[in-house]
Amino acid sequence: MVEYRKKDEERSESMKAKKTKRERSPQMQQVSAGLRDVLGMTQWRKEHPKATWVEIEAAVDERINQLRAQLIQDVVQMGESEEWSEIPQEERPRCVTCGKLLWARGEQTRWVPTNGGEAVKLTRTYGTCPTCGVGFFPPG
Numbered sequence: 306m307v308e309y310r311k312k313d314e315e316r317s318e319s320m321k322a323k324k325t326k327r328e329r330s331p332q333m334q335q336v337s338a339g340l341r342d343v344l345g346m347t348q349w350r351k352e353h354p355k356a357t358w359v360e361i362e363a364a365v366d367e368r369i370n371q372l373r374a375q376l377i378q379d380v381v382q383m384g385e386s387e388e389w390s391e392i393p394q395e396e397r398p399r400c401v402t403c404g405k406l407l408w409a410r411g412e413q414t415r416w417v418p419t420n421g422g423e424a425v426k427l428t429r430t431y432g433t434c435p436t437c438g439v440g441f442f443p444p445g
């Protein structure tokens with residue numbers, strides 16, 4: 306009986322994936338409690354004791370969107386910190402036209418928009434093809 310009920314709940318949750326009511330994991334609750342202080346929400350709430358639902362949601366969104374962009378930036382760049390010279394030759398970026406290994410030509414920065422209105426700053430190694438002379442950011 307209990308087992309049946311659990312399955313039923315799981316199914317109804319997967320059907321409305323967008324507005325899931327599942328309980329947050331203990332880790333997520335812990336992170337939230339920490340972020341509430343770090344993001345200044347604890348203080349904000351004290352200063353806005355009569356804040357409405359909409360105001361609270363907007364205040365959280367603003368901070369979370371910034372955090373979200375920073376998190377994306379950090380995770381993206383996690384895989385890109387290594388020098389090309391340290392990557393095995395067969396895994397190094399190649400020219401999409403002729404397949405030659407690219408020469409690293411320093412780093413370039415660009416801003417990529419994300420959902421939530423914040424842009425993410427990406428710094429990537431820029432390469433040029435020794436044969437074609439074309440320069441580009443390797444895909445990925």
Ligand SMILES: [Zn+2]
Nearest residue numbers: 400403434437
């Ligand atoms: Zn080429």
